Amino acid sequence: xxxxxxxxxxxxxxxxxxxxxxxxxxxxxxxxxxxxxxxxxxxxxxxxxxxxxxxxxxxxxxxxxxxxxxxxxxxxxxxxxxxxxxxxxxxxxxxxxxxxxxxxxxxxxxxxxxxxxxxxxxxxxxxxxxxxxxxxxxxxxxxxxxxxxxxxxxxxxxxxxxxxxxxxxxxxxxxxxxxxxxxxxxxxxxxxxxxxxxxxxxxxxxxxxxxxxxxxxxxxxxxxxxxxxxxxxxxxxxxxxxxxxxxxxxxxxxxxxxxxxxxxxxxxxxxxxxxxxxxxxxxxxxxxxxxxxxxxxxxxxxxxxxxxxxxxxxxxxxxxxxxxxxxxxxxxxxxxxxxxxxxxxxxxxxxxxxxxxxxxxxxxxxxxxxxxxxxxxxxxxxxxxxxxxxxxxxxxxxxxxxxxxxxxxxxxxxxxxxxxxxxxxxxxxxxxxxxxxxxxxxxxxxxxxxxxxxx
Numbered sequence: 001x002x003x004x005x006x007x008x009x010x011x012x013x014x015x016x017x018x019x020x021x022x023x024x025x026x027x028x029x030x031x032x033x034x035x036x037x038x039x040x041x042x043x044x045x046x047x048x049x050x051x052x053x054x055x056x057x058x059x060x061x062x063x064x065x066x067x068x069x070x071x072x073x074x075x076x077x078x079x080x081x082x083x084x085x086x087x088x089x090x091x092x093x094x095x096x097x098x099x100x101x102x103x104x105x106x107x108x109x110x111x112x113x114x115x116x117x118x119x120x121x122x123x124x125x126x127x128x129x130x131x132x133x134x135x136x137x138x139x140x141x142x143x144x145x146x147x148x149x150x151x152x153x154x155x156x157x158x159x160x161x162x163x164x165x166x167x168x169x170x171x172x173x174x175x176x177x178x179x180x181x182x183x184x185x186x187x188x189x190x191x192x193x194x195x196x197x198x199x200x201x202x203x204x205x206x207x208x209x210x211x212x213x214x215x216x217x218x219x220x221x222x223x224x225x226x227x228x229x230x231x232x233x234x235x236x237x238x239x240x241x242x243x244x245x246x247x248x249x250x251x252x253x254x255x256x257x258x259x260x261x262x263x264x265x266x267x268x269x270x271x272x273x274x275x276x277x278x279x280x281x282x283x284x285x286x287x288x289x290x291x292x293x294x295x296x297x298x299x300x301x302x303x304x305x306x307x308x309x310x311x312x313x314x315x316x317x318x319x320x321x322x323x324x325x326x327x328x329x330x331x332x333x334x335x336x337x338x339x340x341x342x343x344x345x346x347x348x349x350x351x352x353x354x355x356x357x358x359x360x361x362x363x364x365x366x367x368x369x370x371x372x373x374x375x376x377x378x379x380x381x382x383x384x385x386x387x388x389x390x391x392x393x394x395x396x397x398x399x400x401x402x403x404x405x406x407x408x409x410x411x412x413x414x415x416x417x418x419x420x421x422x423x424x425x426x427x428x429x430x431x432x433x434x435x436x437x438x439x440x441x442x443x444x445x446x447x448x449x450x451x452x453x454x455x
Contacts, residue, residue: 028293028300031329031362031427037290038304038314038330042337045310048196054185057176060194061236061340066170066180069188072162076123079155083136083144084127087111090143099124114144123156130155163187173342195340197238201261202228204244205252205268205277206318211244223320223416224267228327232265234445235332236339247275256285262311262338265331268318270301278303278315287313291330295361298413299325304334319413325364328425328442348438349405349426357432364442366422367405402438419444 029037049063078084084099085091091114097106101120108125109115117123117130129150136146163169169183176192184192202225209222222244229239240261245251247269256264269278282289282305290312291304299322303315314334316326336343352370357363405426410417419425426433427440 028295029291031294031296034291034294034296034302034304035329035333039333039337039343041290041304041306041312042334044337047338047340049193050196051191051193053191054181054189057181057184057192057194058178060176060192060197062170062172062174062176062180063193063195063340065168065172066174066184066187066189066192068163068165068167068169070165071160072186073157073159076127076159077157078117078119078121078123078130079157080130080132081119082117082130082132082155083114084109084117084124084130085114085144085150086124086126086128089114089150090139090145093138093142093144095142127156128152171342173340175341197236198262198335198338199240199260200232200237200263200265200335201240201255201259202232202242203252203255203264203266204228204242205247205266207246207275209244209246224316224318224323227320227416228265228267228323231327231445232331232335235327235335236341237263237335247277249277249281252277253281253284256281256307256313263331263334264307264311264313266313266315267323268316270303270315270317282307282313294329296325296329297358297361297363298322299329299364300361302326302330304330317413320416321366321411321419322413324416324419325425328364344443347441347443349403349441350436350438351426351433352404352406352435354435355407355426355428355433357428357430360430362430363428363432364425365411365428366408366418367424367426367441368408368421369423370404370406405439405441 047063052060078099083091083093086109088111091112094109094113094115098116098118099106099121100118103121105122106115106124109127111126114131115124123130129152131144131146131150132155135148136144138144169187170180174180176194204222204225206222208219209225210219211222211225213221215221225242225244229242232239243255245255252266252269266278269276272279285307287305287307289303289305291302293300294302296302298319299317301315301317302322302325303313305313305315307313312334314326314331316323316331333343349367349369351367355363355365405423407426408418408422422444424444425442427442429439433439
């Protein structure tokens, strides 16, 4: 991997003479590569599964494909209130019976006869159609006449119309929504096999942090402690208590050594200052550094380490927006894999305004959708499908039909004002983006444009 500043460093060293030692190459990874490392780590170990009752499965992720345990419907069913009829009409009405949902089936219906039937009731054997109540009338002789042509099988939901027993209804990795619960119940399930949520501990570092009241005397409010737990839960994690350790290397080492969580999240202490203890503690713990710095702004000094098989640590920078950058760069793909979530599809938009870039690093910039949250991802999908087939158009759409995003102010590393108002973060390549340039968008897990993977 080439450091973009390496040529200038080499020239400076040449001026110092042949004895000058050459510094160690910068270890920071390109942004996309760092995300790839985190995603691979998340899928490197078998996921743990559990069986949960349907009533407690909301927000879980299917560990196995959902296969039908029965035909749906499991018998021929009336789609309407009306008459079950057999053969051509007019039909003699059976006055001795009616067919109701949930009741035992009646006997076969001979040709030329009709019987009252309710929506959802089992269609009698021999019946050839159902006539809606408003489409037929009975005469004084007890015969039923249809007001319009009757076709074979009309208003009958045939057995297996939706699926046959054994059909795969949904793939593994599907998030359990209310509709999934309903489908599973209809298909015969009382319980579902789901992926156990990854357990996460949060360690907040820094002597300068207050938990209540106004900042004073060089102390500031802790913004990350209150923010991280709900954010991580939105990413599918089971989050334990948030612990505040201050700038204490021994306390940090003890916490790292004793935690039984799948993932440890730390805030601050990832750089090389006098109280930045994360690197020394990881070295003492024998951890393997997989990502040690990322070429992204904000959030450059983030890191990812493997503590032991099945256990890892994500070190977030201490500045709030830089920490959000670390969440989306490393924690989100890692937790997505551990939780069994499928990776979201590609999502791009065009920027309305110029966005200044870093000379060598990726920038993550809070944005809002010009068309509103509800339509942006749909517009993006339509544009991707139509790629190479002409330009799209519509409200809030830009070049090629992609949605338009508006960069927000207040996007400095220590600021949360921009991200609090944002629909997502735009991935700005080195050098920046001009108006109309397409860029990748990272949705926030609660955004209305999100895939809804993390609940």
